[in-house]
Amino acid sequence: MASYVLKRFTGMIVVLFVVATIVFVIVRIAPGDPAAVMLGPDATPSDIAALRDRLGLNQPLLVQFGVYLGQILTGDLGDSIFLNMPVLTALGQRAEPTFFLTLFSILIATVIALPIGILSAYHRGSLFDQASTTLAMFAASVPSFWLALILIQVFAVRLGWFPVAGYGGPDTTLLERLHHLVLPAVTLGVVSSALILRFTRASMLDVLDDDYIRTARSKGMAETPVILKHAFKNALIPILTVIGITAALLISGAIVTETVFGLPGVGNLVVSAVMRRDYPVIQGALLVVAALYVLINFAIDMLYLVIDPRVRF
């Protein structure tokens, strides 16, 4: 088992290195001088030269890459051009809304998807199953920003139950801030529930025909424990994987949702960085998000070892 963990860990480090390389390449494929692009058309040649110097763009690419890797290893993601602060600080300041948004979205998605997915598999082929499959397909097809606009119109504008946008001022309590997150989290939760629902249904279908389920039933065990204790527990691995992946991928949805709801999160920071061509922020956000994805995947793999005694390498 130790060799498996070591192998997975080494693999993770290699992928992280490739991720860092891809990020480095993306920022440097921009046509023209990145310093000139960042500063806009009104910049003077001396401003551009100063920024080139500050970003180390005058050095050979390989040297730039070496410096960049060294900075990453010391936790330095560079400084934002427009915010006048380190990228890591900027990301940290915007992390709270994104963290809570992602957390609540995944909770909502799981609460919607697990019971429907389990029941759908149990009543396979029934009207309920067909309805839930259609619902999942609909949820996977809805653009999150469109759903957000509809929810804002109904629940914020017409009914007035939730704020239209924002995250409250600096003096607002945590509860008030969370109140601002209800509609964004429902939007993202509904959209993300589709994948979890489909996987839950599929994994449950896989195990429901297994011998140990028949054995449990033939022992006279009630249906609820058969489904929850025997079937669901064994179907959990693929479901956990997809929940983990969905959580990591929610940042994509968060970018759009935060923009619609005007939430000052990481997604919003990235969009404004793109508008202002603030490359260090784009670079830092790409790196942090992709690294989180790789780490979550690694954590899920390690979780298998703990929750499933069959997994021994």
Place this chain on the structure above:
Amino acid sequence: MAVSVAARSTRTAGIAKILRERKPLALGAALLLIIVVLCVFAPLFAPYDPNKLSIANRLIAPGADHLFGTDEFGRDVFARAIYAGRTSLMIGAAATIFASVIGIALGLVAGFFRRTDVVIARVIDAMMAFPDILLAIALVAALGPSAATVIVALGIVYTPRLARIVRASTFVIRELPYVEAARALGVPTWRILYRHVLRNLLSVIMVQATFIFAYAMLAEASLTFLGVGVSPDIPTWGTMISAGRQYVGQADWMTVFPGLAIILSVMSLQLVGDGLRDLLDPRLRKDL
């Protein structure tokens, strides 16, 4: 001649039987066909010029004269929606073709030549770590916003998905006896890759490409909505929703109808993708 007519009618009867037996696939295919025909032949179906301004007719609710209502400049929303569909479908299709060509090439090379696999597989893994919208907006930011860069960006974003599947399937096929036999007979590698490997992967590729088409259309709409995609002057379903955003509550139809167009297109593609997968691999039918 008589033989070819008979063969064609047998094939038609076969397709009709498949569609009769697989209702979701038939529904998806019909829906997709209607959308594609409406958009491709937009000039035939559009009741008005999609760009004709008419301030007197601004923000008219859906009715007999304007099926989907009018926008803030008095333009017919139905006419604009079917013209916009052309661009949205074109961007989705082009990104899918881009991802397919590069993804297939990378997947085949990685799956067939083990030495290259070490590098290609790691790059695929690393690319998959980036959320699609985030990677796409970073690429658009680097390349500059335009329809062409959106296509390239989305193409790059979805390339690893195809590459991964083609690579995994190539691993299996390269060990099969007929590939070994072809090698023993001295068939050139490129010919083995094309005739014996790629041809056997077409169904897998087709299914995956259908899903990528759906994802790419959704992603394009999101990019455009965020203002980092296609220019707002070009009508796409994304730009229409973005423009209608300011009139939510006052003229909901400006956002509702383009949104429904995206949902129906993506749903039809997913139905077709699911249907094809089930059709081509009966083992999966009960699973998903």
